[in-house]
Amino acid sequence: MTRDFPAHVDVAVVGSGPCGAAYARILSEQRPDLDLATFETGPLLADPPGLHVKNITDDAERRRAQLRSQGPSPAPADGRLARPGTFLLADGYQNPGEDGLPNAAMSSNVGGMGAHWTAACPRPGDSERIPFVPGLDELLTEAEGLLGVDAHAFDDAPFAAEVRKRLAAALDAGRRDDRRVQPMPLAVRRHGDGRVTWSGADVVFGEETRANPRHTLFPEALVTRVLVEEGRAAGVVVRDLGDGSEHRIRADRVVVAADALRTPQLLWASGIRPPALGRYLNDQHQIVYAVRLRDVRIPSAGPGTGSGHGPDITRHSGVSWVPYTDDEPFHGQVMQLDASPVALTGDEAPAPGSIVGLGWFCPKDLRPDDRVAFDDTRQDAYGMPAMRIHYRLTDLDRARLDRARTAVQRAAEALGDPLDDTPRTLALGASLHYQGTVRMGTDNDGTSVCDSACEVWEVPGLHVAGNGVIPTATACNPTLTSVALAIAGARRIARTLPIQRH
Structure with a gap:
């Protein structure tokens, strides 16, 4: 053609x-x-x-x-x-x-x-x-x-308010109003039948x-x-x-x-x-952790429940935000999940939305030597100059990662029982940011x-x-x-x- x-x-x-x-x-x-x-x-x-x-x-x-x-x-x-x-x-x-x-x-x-x-x-x-x-x-x-963008698409998630309440009690002290724990603004549209489109x-x-x-x-x-x-x-x-x-x-x-x-x-x-x-x-280095909310009850089904198939997000889903500050130099994304990402022990099934994934993102120590370089003698799959990444973590980067691990554990402890012994650091580049x-x-x-x-x-x-x-x-x-x-x-x-x- x-x-x-x-x-x-x-x-x-x-x-x-x-x-x-x-x-x-x-x-x-x-x-x-x-x-x-x-x-x-x-x-x-x-x-x-x-x-x-x-x-x-x-x-x-x-x-x-x-x-x-x-x-x-x-x-x-x-x-x-x-x-x-x-x-x-x-x-x-x-x-x-x-x-x-x-x-x-x-x-x-x-x-x-x-x-x-x-x-x-x-x-x-x-x-x-x-x-x-x-x-x-x-x-x-x-x-x-x-x-x-809508910051309130998942306000009816059954545990969303409780998640934010617990996080706020642990993390909000000393923060400005606009930097306190809050719903994550999301580029989504909530429909009358409960569906959400991205x-x-x-x-x-x-x-x-x-x-x-x-x-x-x-x-x-x-x-x-x-x-x-x-x-x-x-x-x-x-x-x-x-x-x-x-x-x-x-x-x-x-x-x-x-x-x-x-x-x-x-x-x-x-x-x-x-x-x-x-x-x-620069990339945003990422720490992830998961917890099971303690002391919550399975809610009854009600208005706003998604269809349960395809890409719908059910009413059990919710996303909370712990904003970056210069004093706490991380961005926290706290997502309620409809199923556990790891195997759980015991006979009791978790309440939908009671498994919470925490992702803490760290800023990079900016350096001109962190770069993508191009090779005029080699080509990529599209026939363009091949890329070569030069990238190093500095002492400041590693110190921030250590602080982020402590911060995400503190947030997790405020919410419930961790599903893993320690937070996990994703390989660099995982944020796609x-x-x-x-x-x-x-x-x-x-x-x-x-x-x-x-x-x-x-x-x-x-x-x-x-x-x-x-x-x-x-x-x-x-x-x-x-x-x-x-x-x-x-x-x-x-x-x-x-x-x-x-």
């Missing part, structure tokens, strides 16, 4: 995840005169484009969608954590004498990782916040609207983008190079993965919204190589790739997007912040691109 690729668009967006979708949405709303094209390496999984796979009700069809997201030649897990819908970095993830990111993974599909994510959307706090972005709180609020890039695209006759989405279209002419972004080179044909598409603005590994890869392949490109790579590789900054001083509106230094007309733009050390889930920053970038394009007369 062949497709008709345009010779010219006003804005070319590379990547169809939540951040690429945010550019398409804002520009569709604010600049309906523009011709927009979104190029996605992976396949279209479902209708509407970008749908979260958990909203696919047929189990077999959902599994097929996950498998189709796992790249052209998925690497063997070799004992590493391989989540459905993602594929591990085949090699180069750990170098001799370094910690590396053994669980470094990506997704290739329309909607990107937004088709597979957990939908947690907490706001950053204290030093997680980016101090130089104008109107950050307004941008975060707009991002919550685009993602459909937001993917489809929600961010919205009808505003889908109804825009000037926006076109091209699945299975690999952008191999950003064109630069006279120092400005001038378009993209696209390989049609269906027939292998190559197309040069001119554009007045280019947005690269791949992920924190493939966005710098594309810039590198395009000869755009600022000193900070790929550097300051890679950041910093195209980070923003206030000055073109070699420590950042783009400015506060995500426009690349010294390459006017080229924007970058995604978690890689975040310059601070964060512990909270980064998607809300990265979508907020994408909104700022899209606004600049809408404001500065001349009116088009077609």
